[in-house]
Amino acid sequence: MLGLNKKDSSLFLLVLLLVIFAPFLLNPFPENSELAQFNAGYPDLMQRFLIFGIFAIGFNILFGLTGYLSFGHAAFLGVGSYAGVWMMKLLTMNVLPAIIISVIFAGLFSLLVGYISLRRSGIYFSILTLAFAQMSFSLAYSVLTPITAGETGLQLALDDPRILGVSQVDGTIPLAHFFGLNMRESYELAMGGWLFTFNAGYYLCAVIMMIAFYVAIRIFRSPFGMMLRAVKSNQQRMNFTGLNSRPYTLAAFVISGMYAGLAGGLMVAMDPLAGAERMQWTASGEVVLMTILGGAGTLIGPVLGAGFIKYLENIFSKINDNILYEWFSALPTAVADVLVFVIHPFIGKGWHLTLGIMFMLIVIFLPGGIMEGFQRIGKMFSRKKKTATGPSGAAPAPAE
């Protein structure tokens, strides 16, 4: 299918189905139940799952294949965001030009950063990219205020020209749309106690994410992708084999920078503003965490990692002591007090602590990330099957 082999086709279809039915899958709890706050099926969060999924897929093309660990990828996301907002200010509220220009600007900027940073490898490369990103952040925050609006962040205004669209509609800023389809438009489906939301912006993100995922699979399976893995495996042998590793790493860097720009452009399409904090080193670190947590070098791992972290960030951080007391209301007050005291540091603002512990556990026990966990479970099942059906049992699929 689509020039993919059988295994990749089924993976692609699985992801496609998950993405299409996400509004159902992420809302497993009825609206009025105690557990409703664990529902993640609201448009804002679902969009973020996909956008950060794209960001992580792109990062994985660089880090997962070539092993070059960039600590500055948020800079490309930020550049993409600014470019996108400017497009909406100057040209039109249609999101398509904004997304395209985001990818182009991020690509150009990553070409510059990559050209310089890739002269070094290992830790020096990481530090160089980090330096570039922090430099971009500081510039956006101060010197470049006319372009980036500094601290306040770049926003749309009533007097923006929007030469291909309209400046304002009835005294308000027009909404972002895709050829007339409003990004905020949602269809709500109530079934029993459940409420499912189908959002136009989410499905636009979904289409773009599936395209981005498809391109990533093709890159993984191409001779180009094989050369990128050769860079990671043994760069010296690669050079003595007649291959110039520099353009390969630069191409991977620019492609992953363009993915970051695409993510930035989509963020703007969903919510037309851009701030310097998107370029900060914590944002760059987050995509590294996502990729490693999900499984660097695997096709789908980074998307899972992105979903995992964004879920923790948005759901865990909302739990507070009052909610805990509600859960433990059946217990004696003294016991509830102790439990709340113990759990308190891990919830609300302390969700980073939970994330940190999860990250450590996964890196120590499953160095291949969540994907390695799945593979081990898969192996356990196929081993059981083997003992039942004899040595002819199907072997588990090899790692990506």
Added chain:
Amino acid sequence: MEILRVEGVNKSFGGLKALNNVNFSVQEGTVHAIIGPNGAGKSTFLNCMIGRLAPDTGTVMFGDISLTGMKPHEINQVGVSRVFQTPEIFGDLTLLENIMIPAFAKRDGDFALHPFRRVDHDAEIHDKALHMLEDVNLAEKKDMVASSLSRGDKRRLELAMCLSQDPKLLLLDEPTAGMSRADTNNTIDLLQRIGDRGITKVVIEHDMHVVFSLAEKVTVLAQGTIIAEGKPEDIKGDPRVQEAYLGGAHL
């Protein structure tokens, strides 16, 4: 006809003179061995030829092409391949992929961006790689990860990688070091077989058994200078060589 000509090469590391005015040439289609005691400068010499080190002075000519100042991948692209002292392979990749990469490099050049081609649809490269693996008796392990091979198998894999590029000149740095006698003999057989393809070979070797079964010409290097050169029989009897190489003992 000369395929490789090295003239007046000097190389120093700090105060140590590793190569002292070395002049050397290799005839096309022959097997040329370089021997010498430890620290004689053999590996430095090889590194100067393939661009891993830049000689301080002197020139390295490959046919009409000057290799001095060229980058390693450019030197490979003109037809010089090298087998290393410790096998340099792509440890995380399968054996088949290990051979396909040099085959791609030979066909598509030092950089090719084809993000939508599929590796497994490239029958030409695939068949060539499989054929090459059969040649070195590794075909049944084609889907194994290269780092899991034994040392002897890694060497054979590396040799197959170099051969898949049909090089004009093959440089081998101690191709049998650390091998059992049986493996050594297998490697000699293999190297003799590829001699039939007309590939010129320069071999650095410690094992005299290998040198005398393969080489048509031997150059003896000691303390950075060439002290003797000639046919294996002549070298065997040369008293200077015995003095420098074996401390006076008889070969």
